Amino acid sequence: MENRFTGIVVGKITPSRYYVWCKNCFPGTDGYLDIKPGHPVKIGDWVNFTPKDASRTLPEQKSAKTDRFFCKNYSVIRNVLETRVDEDFIRIKLEQDVWEIWEIEPKTEVIGVVAGKDPFNFFVTCKGRLPGKDVVIEKTPENLDLTIGTWVKMILRIDEMNFNLKCYAYLVIPAVLHTEMIGNAGKKTLQLKLMCETDENGDIYNPVIGPINLEMRDPSMRGFSRRKEKLEKSRRYAIAVHREKPDNNQKVQSVWHLSYYELTHDHMLSLHPFLKKAIVVKIENNPHKTFVWLFNKHKEARVYFKVDNLQLGQVLIAPFTDKGQKWSSWGPQFLIADESYETRAIDTGVADILVTAEKLQNPGSRYEHSYIYHNDFGNIIDNKSNLKENGTSEYRMWIRRVGKDYRRRWVVVEQVH
Numbered sequence: 001m002e003n004r005f006t007g008i009v010v011g012k013i014t015p016s017r018y019y020v021w022c023k024n025c026f027p028g029t030d031g032y033l034d035i036k037p038g039h040p041v042k043i044g045d046w047v048n049f050t051p052k053d054a055s056r057t058l059p060e061q062k063s064a065k066t067d068r069f070f071c072k073n074y075s076v077i078r079n080v081l082e083t084r085v086d087e088d089f090i091r092i093k094l095e096q097d098v099w100e101i102w103e104i105e106p107k108t109e110v111i112g113v114v115a116g117k118d119p120f121n122f123f124v125t126c127k128g129r130l131p132g133k134d135v136v137i138e139k140t141p142e143n144l145d146l147t148i149g150t151w152v153k154m155i156l157r158i159d160e161m162n163f164n165l166k167c168y169a170y171l172v173i174p175a176v177l178h179t180e181m182i183g184n185a186g187k188k189t190l191q192l193k194l195m196c197e198t199d200e201n202g203d204i205y206n207p208v209i210g211p212i213n214l215e216m217r218d219p220s221m222r223g224f225s226r227r228k229e230k231l232e233k234s235r236r237y238a239i240a241v242h243r244e245k246p247d248n249n250q251k252v253q254s255v256w257h258l259s260y261y262e263l264t265h266d267h268m269l270s271l272h273p274f275l276k277k278a279i280v281v282k283i284e285n286n287p288h289k290t291f292v293w294l295f296n297k298h299k300e301a302r303v304y305f306k307v308d309n310l311q312l313g314q315v316l317i318a319p320f321t322d323k324g325q326k327w328s329s330w331g332p333q334f335l336i337a338d339e340s341y342e343t344r345a346i347d348t349g350v351a352d353i354l355v356t357a358e359k360l361q362n363p364g365s366r367y368e369h370s371y372i373y374h375n376d377f378g379n380i381i382d383n384k385s386n387l388k389e390n391g392t393s394e395y396r397m398w399i400r401r402v403g404k405d406y407r408r409r410w411v412v413v414e415q416v417h
Contacts, residue, residue: 127210301327313343
């Protein structure tokens, strides 16, 4: 008779993946159970499966070095022991009035960025891990399109955060911070651009990537020695950081090293009245033209200076002037701000922008259609009655800039529920 393993579902990772325990697992290395269509499970269910059903044969000798197994073929069976599921615990009755109590698999969502790869794995750096201890995602036929600089949301066990850790449950997400590659061919590394605020000691901690190492390379000194930058206390800065993998014997606070800094654009805007914040809304080719929307003026403007790899939806800071009711900027660009709206490009090089606004207004003397006000974009016209009542005063929608000359306006393209 074929040997079968019996286990119990002890945690939920995603709607289609669960943790499953069996006696052959080393403590803390429960396996993964992938849901079969038509065979749902819930925490506390008992299942059985064969070694062939799992992705590997469970060893007779338990070992912490043994990877978690995958089970994709299983049968839900009658409870082997009396089982009760509370909010955070599973209780199993072993004998009369004797209960075994298990904590349901604690897990957490962690955001990280793919920082390296080898022929078999991708390596993800994230906050909460020791510097240099990247999370490993194995290469599979389904994820070979992952690239360095891709941001992912991973579901990890809390109690494994400081151990060699492989991640099997993750989602690719839009870039959380402005991400680019710097350096020469063969020696490229990740660089992130972000806004931050120094604490009362002049140090920086970012909620996404954790602490920032303020030691910068000093090219004026032999051997490219480092110096620790002294930033003003409790001030906002625009910074760039790059990743350096520490040596095995090197104890560092963070893999992210400061490579550039300046006072944030909010401070610059107060010092330089010509500086304006704008979002890229249209990029034309042949000839190349770039158009932006000025947030604080609610006006469209043209950018005449060149910005490498400028993308629809990016927010930039630059000096703008008004000449004959036409706003424009000849530069210089001060910086690309670490903020953006979600956008989608249409064939004409125009960006649809995803926004949220409140209080839809009825048509009146100014507009023949309903409209809604947004702080950055002004009045948005619902000229095709796309916005429907949703039980609240808040509406989420895609908007687009349409029309010609003085009749150009923002309109609602689609409501998002």
